[in-house]
Amino acid sequence: MSRRTTAPAPFAHRHVGTGSDDQRIMLAAMGMDDCGALTDAAVPTAIRQTTPLELPAPLSEPEVLERLRQLAAKNICKVQMIGQGYYGTVTPGVIQRNVLESPAWYTAYTPYQPEISQGRLEALLNFQTVVADLTALPVANASLLDEATAVAEAVLLMRRTNKAAADGFVVLDAELLPQSIAVVRGRAEALGFEVVVADLDVGLPDGEITGVVLQQPGTSGRMRDQSGIIAAARARGAMVTVAADLLALTLITPPGEQGADIAVGSAQRFGVPLFYGGPHAAYMAVRQGLERALPGRLVGVSKDALGTPAYRLALQTREQHIRRERATSNICTAQALLAIVAGFYAVYHGPEGLRRIARHAHDAARTLAATLTDQGVELTAEHFFDTLTVRVPGRARAVVAAADAAGVNLRLADADHVGISCDETTTPAHLAAVVAAFTGEDAAGLDTPTDEAFALPAGLVRSTEYLTHPVFHQHRSETQMLRYLRRLADRDLALDRTMIPLGSCTMKLNATTEMQAITWPEFASIHPLAPDHQTAGWRELIADLESWLATITGYDRVSIQPNAGSQGELAGLLAIRGYHRSRGEHQRTVCLIPASAHGTNAASAVLAGMQVVAVATAADGTIDQADLSAKLTEHGDRLAAIMITYPSTHGVYDTDVRDVCDAVHAAGGQVYVDGANLNALVGLAQPGRFGGDVSHLNLHKTFCIPHGGGGPGVGPVAVRAHLAPFLPGDPAPAAGNAEAGLGAAISAARFGSAGVLPISWAYIALMGGEGLTRATESALLAANYIARRLDPYFPALYTGESGLVAHECILDLRQLTAATGVTAEDVAKRLIDFGFHAPTLAFPVPGTLMVEPTESEDLAELDRFIDAMIAIRAEIDQIAADGFPVEASPLRHAPHPATIVAATDWDRPYTREQAAFPLATLRRDKYFPPVARIDGAHGDRHLVCSCPPVADFA
Template identity: 55%
Template structure:
């Protein structure tokens, strides 16, 4: 026997679910003899041949890991004291292994289905409680994207709620982090807001401001008492937001205690690696009176149908795909995985442990400062927590050079001053190494440690209790934390248990070999503002990834900065807006958006200063080209852009896409093609080649970054060459203007996931993935069409990568709703498809290329069995009110209790024989959404309620 000695790329077959025989069987069911024939029938003639993926063959997993390890090795890991909102920290090993590296946590979807999300919802409720306790404000969301975008959200929040309605001026302290000020300016300009940056200590009349942002502690290290200033702003009906360091708040008075209306910031230093800038969980907390205007997601308490406590996302009407241009924000995601790390960091350390970390960090900083003063160095701060600014005068450049030679990064403040920040990882040896940089007599660490006094001002010391809830005071041994994390994970359904057939959200495999590099220190321990020569590995990675994405999309340039799809949308429209302005076309502010578009599109257009005009769709779900043409002509002088999703949100490749793009271009507009459905296009057609000027891509969908229970996401934009000059800039980049998030490359530490996916798949593998995504979707559509009407399809009766089942007729004949079907699927061990989007009363199903035929058939069998139950309701053999669908999901507790239903226990929990072997038991029954909103509780219950439970 002879075996080929050539290296085999095993990864493509590992990523794609169906085996060769399965593929043939599915093609036969659809009436095709090859994938090429199926693709040729699905892709419209007008756009065929627009994609040529010139990126060579894919590499095997070991080979690709070796290649990216070599890239990572080009990053230099200095001892970093840059601070400025980013700090070294320790990720506790049980959190690293049992949460960050655990697919039960990182492959979960957003917890819209609360019955199968109780574990991560509990962890997020802990996070909200942590933030509320530390900030002294009663309502916190379950995370935002980063500190700078949270500050921008706070600014627009203040604008909406301030009673100083005539003002368009927002005060931002010059002591805020520079990257925060940059993002504020970007967000403010399209909205007509003027950001005034001054030293608050020199601030005169404040009557013409609607709001203010203060930093606590200040970016240079100072600690200011803001009570009098907050009162001044309140006196003129302005609201005050405070960007606060969470670790410092364990020792300092909470913002809510000195009058702040909003507190924002980053939870990064609670166990989340630096990662060259992200992903990190931001926080946003506010007063109870403002809770309905707060951006982002909010976890709240409710009850299930048995009256048992249950968690859910509260006030979901604030979600952007419902409120559209009237939304409070375009953000439709969060940083759930990172918020959960921060949550568990607080659970593991508890209030005593967190205070000890903060006290130790402060004590080391005080020792360092006292020693520097003894060496004759001018320390500018009288009071500080962990950050110092040193007046080093003409010696500044020499000191930076000396530090670099010693493998140390200090903060560049200006030509005459340098800064440094200590953190959880700092040690005595680090303090002594810093003293050594300044020469002279070396201070005695032991002597100073014995005599050093706190440098926190007495008036700002925290007096209130901290993290008194039992959850923060129990799980302090590794055994206890490990079991707590396992208990929470067991409550949830994630991709490690079952297919998640969500249309529009693409829950595909997040391969282990893709995930491995993100925990390497070469990627995880790099500060985002480290000198460029130290991040050459990241430069190679990002350069290569940008080229890969250009090849996949047909665009000429890519920005990786946007750290969510919503931010990619926003950056894309800002590029279009800036392009028009550069040509003297300031009047162009109309954005055409089809009625089928994702709801973030109109919200984004509003944020970019554009007016939304909705265009109609026809009965097949396609854009009504005649209506689009009429509105483009009507607004010809003011047309800025069209936002369109392709394939459409209805799951169809619209045949008129080239004509649609031409209409917009002929009337002076630019075409933004939403890349949410790129999973159906890679290798088959390219938006940059058939009419798109800009697209955002969801790397957490098409390109394998995991959803993490609702984030992280990455939403880079690709543009044609004429828009390239208007891509997002950053203070750390050559182009300084236009930052849309805090770090120059956004969530850089998870970019290796996409690099690995593309490198291993290669051009042929990526094309095959798209073809299998289309095959799997059409197989499900064909198998289920006799049971449920498929709402939309192309002219050939085929769908793209997802299909929409119409349950509205069944509601008429049986009273069974789309919610009933979704909850009944839980009894079969499945996450529900997307409900009632883009059409109310429908289910949108996207199987992805990663699911095997066996798993597809398991889902199909479940849907057919559910249809049989609906037929039984229609026929009267199942009661219209007391049936398995209306009562779903069924819990184990219900099963062993008194059984009062007309149907059997077996039908309730084992509707298919295959479930006997492997059964998921939901921890709660159907959750009462209305009760939760009427009785809003968004932090851990009181100790009394906890004890009663």
């Protein structure tokens, strides 16, 4: 294989944690001369790419920022009054700087280790409380991906829980947002159930109805009392979902009080920028009895070993992707960081502030309505919250163009109607510009409506309280809020404090330069339905990124619409389904999935309408070739695809991957290569060239978008040319923009979570092809160095033919557990006392820990982790050698918060020093978890998923 002859880009030295001296030490421990030799030994020759990545030459950090400024300048910032689920909002500076732009919040991982996640769990519990209070439904989740996919999840929830009408159809309100209708139709087509879009003013359609979805306010802005429709639906055995505007719910009767079973919607207007369509946290709340069917994550209150209240993810068996082929949802990542921002927005403003913001938007719409009607312009509805639809026969395009010229974006509903949405940023000057666009003259003044004019109907005015918990009343000053944010952040371990060695999750550097542009107004304030002539910079950046990702992966086309890895999986499988059906091969519905695969693989296949068939794993962790051959023969012309992860889920480069791909292709199937482990391939091998037909990529793993405590994620789908026609389509083509593809819409916005794409664009631009290749080689070196150093203590379960691993290794604790009773979970909790986030626990093999150090950690940090693991092994050996009871050991009692270590009484058979300072280096920089080990079962038995009374914490 060829060796590098030129120095990498300067930024690569910042991104890769190990310098040349560090790497010489690590290579010596491996018995290797250089990284090229390690790569040649680890990566099978049969899949290696023979030419360097043809990407633009790397730029310096100042050059990248300058190029991003040039792209940003091509976007035109307007006053955004388009609405349709996206609104202008003000992100409080204290939240923008100290949460959205703070690595303490954006570099955190999903809170699966709750003892080191109490800050972000409290923040998510705040979000759940906001949603539950405003919707008047008792159980809310910790966010979903966007409103359209949340509506789709609600439809699926109604179908699986309404057993009395399981064979019925689903009715969608004609007033539902167009993107929600598009996404639901795509899911329904794949799963084979009927959807009817109906004008519910006329009444419910005849026939058996499983569920009804209403919108409040409707897409036209119209407000109506929906209690009658809800009662009629329930009388016919249907369940009811209301897609509701959270801000409107501060003023109007909530869905729960009107009899709805489910409420969904977006929290975007609670301080989250428009971001050209995302990332935005969606929400779902349900009535009592549906909590175990709720998709996504649910934060609950439990207690720790001392009986102290503590937060954790509740009902974790309800995480749908864990159920594999029995899954009813494939939701994995959410939009946790954005949910946290929205929750803090409510904390900062409180109920009075939210009502004031809602009244401002409502009063602006009322003022506009009074002024326009005084000018003889006709409204389509008398009752509205913040949105008007105005009838201007034959003049709609001219009005929208006039407003555009005046700096305001309005919604072109059709040739005769214009939509206008007001929000917290709307000013009298904006309203005057809108009036002038309709009348053709400068507004002489705005009419002040009477108290009665265009007021909310009396029957819709909210009479119940909300956000009564003290947390929503204590943080009005910026000083108080700042300290609250800092207090919560200090309870957590994020990437800004320690290595997070999570196998399969790739927690690497999220460089500041990469992050800077996402909150620039020229990127953050653009509406996803803004006309294309205003978004040239965004679309050029997206085109660059799609092209670069295609080059890196060896595919022909990329769509960045999927806003999570699981959604990228679904998009890829739907493309395969569409391809087979276009060829008349409707019978091809069987999807082969190795038993070791990520749980979302099977869940996504189910949602794509496929039948999941498991393929056995051989003793060495590879696909069992005999079982694969038998399954190919058994299913014959019913085979649709195989889903494989490469390198395998076991952290090894399987040498037979080409043989697997060839066998599936020979049987008429397509090959889906899961991109979860792409960090071991970039610059070395391309899945589109060694047999893949389609892959999803995790930009929040390989390409540096931070995990944000569980989202944002972006899961682009990359395909070979024959699948390109079936890439995700535009969910709202009526906006007049070019379609993104011909397949089913996957997400609410044409470009998904576009707001975080500048991060990955900057990463690739900074690294260039050679820098990306160096990063991959360095990731391989780090993983193999850890595996080699720890082999005498915790041997790696799987290695390749060369005795090497890929970018991660599975440490096998099962024999130690059998001999001593110490579990992998005990080791995970004990690592907290050493200041580490645990590796991935019990996946893909129970009783193991999967470690992925990434390329961004330096040698000192790698050695610190190794020293911690060796010290833990010594504690395990003490149990084995001395008969020390595991129940009394520091491992079983871990972690040790300061309240335990500093307590007056100490009756444990090990010292306080061993508990808190098992290594001398911890005296310099010690993290104390805020709670002891949490009792998960208690939290599930006594589910509390909103802010508990303060007395509980006394």
